[in-house]
Amino acid sequence: MKASIYDVANLAGVSISTVSRVLNKSGYVSSKTEKKVYDAVDKLNYIPNVVAQNLAKSETKLIGLYFPPLLDSTEILSSTYILEFIKGVNDILIQKGYHLLLINEMNDRDQILSDNCRPQYYSFIKQNRIDGLILGSAPIACSSFIELLNLKLPMVYIGEKRFHNGLNVYAQFKQYNKDVLDYFYSRGHQHVAVISLEERLESVIREYKEEKQIDELKVEHYFDPENVDSYLDLLRKIFTSEDKPSALVVHDLTKVQQTINFLNNIQLSVPDDVSIMTIEHKYQEAEKCFPSVTSVYVPAYQMGVEAAKLLFEYLQESQDYSKEMIVDSKIIERKSVKRMTEFSNN
CATH class of the missing domain: 3.40.50.2300 (Response regulator)
Incomplete structure (x- = not known):
């Protein structure tokens, strides 16, 4: 089985963040601790995650957020779901020292699905113009999206898990x-x-x-x-x-x-x-x-929080590329439903 950063940290007796600092040469680590990490890397034949290495060398501090093409800017500003979702994502980004980039879509769903054009988020993440991507709703399963999944690029989508690879948050x-x-x-x-x-x-x-x-x-x-x-x-x-x-x-x-x-x-x-x-x-x-x-x-806010957390866990190598986070919903009873009979279907 391929060794993970967890294995290196456990063998060296240090934290994951310390291993990351040593391998990425970012931040002070004592020579004694550095030797422990490299000894563990050699013993385990550990190969660092390419995504994390690239992030350490050339990060933009930007996370892209994308919503489906059926929504225009007016709908985005008036949608409670989107506003709450953005708040959730942004709260995590602020903690991590990152900024949010809202990616607009110029093409319609049919054009993207037929592969006549690529979705706008594709070039942003492929060209390293963002450090990670969150799709704020169920993705259009076009060839561009599948390609990004297969490349295991840092991307989280909202909706039910429909693919072997990928990170997603699902509200059932x-x-x-x-x-x-x-x-x-x-x-x-x-x-x-x-x-x-x-x-x-x-x-x-x-x-x-x-x-x-x-x-x-x-x-x-x-x-x-x-x-x-x-x-x-x-x-x-x-x-x-x-x-x-x-x-x-x-x-x-x-x-x-x-x-x-x-x-x-x-x-x-x-x-x-x-x-x-x-x-x-x-x-x-x-x-x-x-x-x-x-x-x-x-809870759209919680969905945004979980999506951002999942993305950063992957960027920090503490999460593999196949995980679904489930967010629970609940019925809140008020005054708008009449009980017709005492009938029950249980």
Whole structure:
């Protein structure tokens, strides 16, 4: 088995940081300690990590942060998820003496996926213009991304682990969406509408119904429109039909109060006529709605912190290139969900 920096540190009887200082010739280390480290390196035939060596020789003190091409600068500034995520990353960077570089995307998803062009982050990390990269959402699995994974470059992505190599932070998207459906169903709701930008929800809904073997549960997924008028038209379509749902999941918290107001205008109240749940990325943000809205709290700040920590662990050679950090979410009960019956699916 290939020796690691841990093995060198243990054999020499010193810390990992001391081994790093000796090998990178950075900072004072006594000649006695230096000899111990080199003796351990020789005995173990240890080969230092190329990434860490390059970092020590020519570091930029910049960490790149990239979000998907579907978001423009306006959406980035208004997205609670992104703002909280950036805060989490930046707090760790400040501790480490690094700066944050937000990398914009000029191309659309289809262009990147078809390999007609490379994502903007590719040249930054390949040309050593940044010391590490964090992808703030599930990556587009293009050839450029796969290449970076295979090269084991310092990069962390958000989302479920889908590759053998790589570092990722996962907030269990599938599970918390199943938890929402379970929460509604256990309270007697058998017709649920979900408004979201996530295409993945189709498979999540299908998996949930198959796992629970619930034939009577009707779940309809609607793609969240971009503009306000289209969104209101969608709500009108859903809630003026004869077979309207008793429960609604609105993934975008910024649209929840608007949704409640619309329902009130067509003489439907929350939660008496329609129960509502949402996703919140900043703790107690959905408390500000009227009525306050039951939510799944997915801590974006903590996701940013864990992503940055994972990246620095790899840069410091204290982490191999295959680790998934799981961030837990939880349902916060408020006043927007009505219990239809005492029915339970347990």
